[in-house]
Amino acid sequence: MSDHDARPEDGAPRTRVHMHSYESQTQWTWGAAVAISSALARDLQQQPRARLLLSGGSTPAPVYEALSKAPLEWDRVDVALVDERWLLPDDPDSNSRLIRESLLRNNAANARFESITRPGRSIEEAVNAANLHAQAPPGVIVLGMGEDGHTASLFPRMQNLDAALAARSAYVPADATGCPGAGKFLRRITLTPAGLAPAHTRLLLIRGETKRKLLDRVLDGSDPHEYPARVAFLTPGAPLHIHWCP
Ligand SMILES: O=C(O)[C@H](O)[C@@H](O)[C@H](O)[C@H](O)COP(=O)(O)O
Numbered sequence: 001m002s003d004h005d006a007r008p009e010d011g012a013p014r015t016r017v018h019m020h021s022y023e024s025q026t027q028w029t030w031g032a033a034v035a036i037s038s039a040l041a042r043d044l045q046q047q048p049r050a051r052l053l054l055s056g057g058s059t060p061a062p063v064y065e066a067l068s069k070a071p072l073e074w075d076r077v078d079v080a081l082v083d084e085r086w087l088l089p090d091d092p093d094s095n096s097r098l099i100r101e102s103l104l105r106n107n108a109a110n111a112r113f114e115s116i117t118r119p120g121r122s123i124e125e126a127v128n129a130a131n132l133h134a135q136a137p138p139g140v141i142v143l144g145m146g147e148d149g150h151t152a153s154l155f156p157r158m159q160n161l162d163a164a165l166a167a168r169s170a171y172v173p174a175d176a177t178g179c180p181g182a183g184k185f186l187r188r189i190t191l192t193p194a195g196l197a198p199a200h201t202r203l204l205l206i207r208g209e210t211k212r213k214l215l216d217r218v219l220d221g222s223d224p225h226e227y228p229a230r231v232a233f234l235t236p237g238a239p240l241h242i243h244w245c246p
Contacts, residue, residue, distance in 0.1 A: 016233050017219060020243045025207065028245030029062045032205055035241060036063070036140055037070035039201040043139045044076055051136055053191065053199070054103070055082040055144040055152065056095030060205050063142075064102035068109075075110040079103065080133060082143060083153040083174075086123060086187035089115040093185065116171075116189050123173050127189055134170035137198035141191075145206050148181030149218055149227030153190035155179035156228060165224055165231070170195030193235040204232050204242045212244060 020035075022028040036052070043050035054064065081095050089096035096115040104113055116130045143151050150156060153174040154164055164172050174190045176182030196202070206215065217227070224230045233240040 016239045018239055018241050020241060022243070022245040025062065025245050028207065028243055029066050032063045032203065032243040033066035033070065035203060035243065036067055036142065036201075037072060039140045040070075040072055040077060044073055049076050049078055049136075050140070051078045051080070051138045053080050053082050053138045053141045054095075054099055055142055055205075056084075056098050057144045057146070059144050059207055060142065061098060061102040063205060064099065065105075068103050068106040070107060072107065074108045075112075077108075077111045078114065078133075078136065079108075079111045080114040080130075080138075081116055082141065083188055083190040084116040084126075085153075085185035086117065086189070087185070088117055088119060123187065123189065127169075127171050127173050130171040130189060131169050134195055138195075139199060140201040141196060141199040141203070143202065143204045143229075143232050145204060145211060145214070145218070145229045145232075146181045147210060147214060148179070149214060149229050150179075150181050151204075151229040151232055152196075153182070153188035154192075154224075154228035154231065155181050156226065158228075161225060161228065164190060164192050165228075167192040168194055193231045196231065196235050197237045200238050202232060202238045202240045204229075204240055206242065206244050207246070209246060212246075215242065215244070 022031055040050045084095050087094040114133050116126050145151050148156055155176050158179050159175050174188040176186045218229050
């Protein structure tokens with residue numbers, strides 16, 4: 001693994017981004033899982049409960065599976081979502097389902113998981129519920145980045161992107177109509193920069209050469225409208241640890 005500060009000339013101040021590059025997916029999986037579990041272990045030493053926010057998508061499942069084996073007091077860990085598609089928690093395409101199947105097993109089976117959606121809940125009620133839970137500040141946040149430069153459900157050219165970036169609440173509804181990176185999941189609920197800010201540990205998990213090249217462009221600028229993933233390092237607070245492998 002090579003561990004160094006990422007190129008920060010225009011966008012990310014050098015001290016705010018740390019790049020962890022691995023040679024293989026196995027090293028990446030365990031490197032990221034150990035980084036997350038170490039941060040949770042530190043929290044559990046100092047406070048009654050630790051709070052972990054996780055992203056969905058196609059990238060992080062192996063890390064969550066490795067993390068599920070970490071020897072932590074998982075019954076003192078609250079796991080919640082960075083974002084959710086407007087799908088019920090059992091839907092195979094929901095982020096809830098991904099996290100239940102990849103993380104909430106082995107040692108982590110005892111973690112307390114908060115889904116955002118629930119049968120009979122409107123999207124406004126779901127956002128309110130997520131914001132109520134968010135009154136407990138997150139310790140560790142795991143972000144992903146799409147090939148269009150989105151993170152959470154903050155998509156380039158999303159209709160309410162300005163409002164989401166400026167929101168004072170931790171979660172807002174997202175309307176990704178017209179955003180190809182959202183696929184067929186246009187209605188969503190997303191973490192905002194305000195929700196990201198309190199965490200003491202921020203990770204971005206990415207894989208592959210396409211995202212590595214995109215990352216260079218993301219780190220070289222400071223406009224979150226072009227690449228909303230920039231909120232990961234532009235939002236004041238903890239530095240961003242990027243874990244990448246080919
Ligand atoms: O629900 C979602 O879509 C995710 O939470 C999202 O923010 C994800 O992290 C990125 O889209 C990256 O996804 P990939 O890993 O599939 O590229």
